[in-house]
Amino acid sequence: MGVLHAPGSTYMQASHTALKCERCQCVDGVKECRDHTPTCAAQCADGEHNDLDALDPCGCQACYPTAPSTKTRCIDSDLQPRSIGEWYRDTRSGQCMICHCQATSAVCRLMQPSCTGGCEEGFEPALDENNPCECVCRPISGCDFRGQQYANGDTWTVSAYHNCSCLNGTVMCELRAVKTCSPGALPCPTEAVIRSKNVYECDRCPADGETCPRQRVSFWFNRGVTCEFCFCISGRARCIPNPFGCSPCGPDHLEYPRVDSCSCPFCVPISNGA
Known part of the structure; x- marks a missing residue:
């Protein structure tokens, strides 16, 4: 008080x-x-x-x-002599001690450094293992979430509605963004479409190995980054790179870009200028 x-x-x-x-x-x-x-x-x-x-x-x-001020009365943790009246830090006990050299011996007491702030993003302040009187910046090891360890910068899905991420040792969770789905029909037959279960997914065609209808053989082209020829057979989808390929334009034709990954370029004859 x-x-x-x-x-x-x-x-x-x-x-x-x-x-x-x-x-x-x-x-x-x-x-x-x-x-x-x-x-x-x-x-x-x-x-x-x-x-x-x-x-x-x-x-x-x-x-x-x-006593003469130059006479040594104390020895610090680094085996350096200290004079009477001198203040110094000592780490002999593995802890940070502030000591005062007196007539017969040194009087010491614990002085715990306060390690806060001053580090770049991705680092946190901590006591130096080799010098308990100093603070250092160490890389943040990661996050613990429900017993699972995640590295700094990792992002994971907790439920159909939430995503979490590890940011500088802190777990941050937020609602997943609502998916914006492109209008229009999908390339696969209607009976093969995998319907979305929530607002975070879109209807899509089955990927290679996923279940699809057994009633009849269906096929379609996936016009993504690469072109795939897909079909349903025996209740499973199979997708292979476009096996048809495209013929190159001749030296007397101009090649116009493809419309998508599954189309071939337009070849237009070069005019003679007549």
Whole structure:
């Protein structure tokens, strides 16, 4: 629970996250603070010295005999010497510690870095495994959806009405777009048409291997990116590349583009200019 201060009063407070002492004043109900460094040495007798308390930035340690500032008293996790009064980070325990080298030993406390933001799309901030005092950006591994793992950028169908996708570690789901179907008759016979079951599909002709009527042999052309000759036989659709092909135009003819993938080009005689 916080401490109430009277209007106009001045007081000290320790900011442990920033490792500093602040001198604050209550002005019209608003707290105004500035950095403040206590004068510790003035409290000691000649030949003695003390430092700020590592656990209380607004307090001082007990006085002790002054030692040369160049004398090493502490060794950090990298086996580097540290002088009395020096602040440094230490990762000896596998955690990030902030340490203060004092007369007899170092006083350390845990300082957990806050890793948030600052990464490009597709990456997330995380503690560095080799240095727990630093943050790094790692590729987002993916998403977990109902026990199934998906890579970042994957899209999948959850139901007849919803699609989901993995975006930077977050699963995003939305209604599927209503299908816009081309008007007009399909190339396959009416009895072979596979009817749509919802607004997200269109009526279509059976693909190779799908079920089709057994009553009679039916055939049609699928005029897609490539031309296929399809027919129903024994209750199954069979589709093969257009077996008929086209004859090339002769050297004295101009070739006009095909109408679709199953048509042949028009060959028009070249005029002599007469």
